[in-house]
Amino acid sequence: MKDAAGRQPTSPGLSKNNVNLIAYYETGPLSVRLAMNWRDKYLVSLSAANTGIYNDAYTDVSATLRYDFSRMVSLGLEANNLRNSRQRTYDGAPEGLRNN
Secondary structure, eight states: OOTTTTTOOOOOOOOOEEEEEEEEEETTEEOOOOEEEEEEEEEEEEETTEEEEEEEEEEEEEEEEEEEESSSSSHHHHHETTTTOOOOOOETTTTSSSEE
């Protein structure tokens, strides 16, 4: 199936490129994790005009901190989207913004 511009769209939800990096440190009662995920644009679906609806590339950074006070008591903190990344969806071409 081709879109209105004659392009062969990829499978919905699959990015051509995806990078995941994780740093993890644990010693005694302390553990720290930092993760960075980058994803290339991907097809969401075809629009009524038979053009591809795409999510643009984005990067997400998250962190987790955990401290075990004892075998029964621990404190965990988690932070997501530390870069305040926003997902942007467009129709056919990046200029065809659908939502941001």
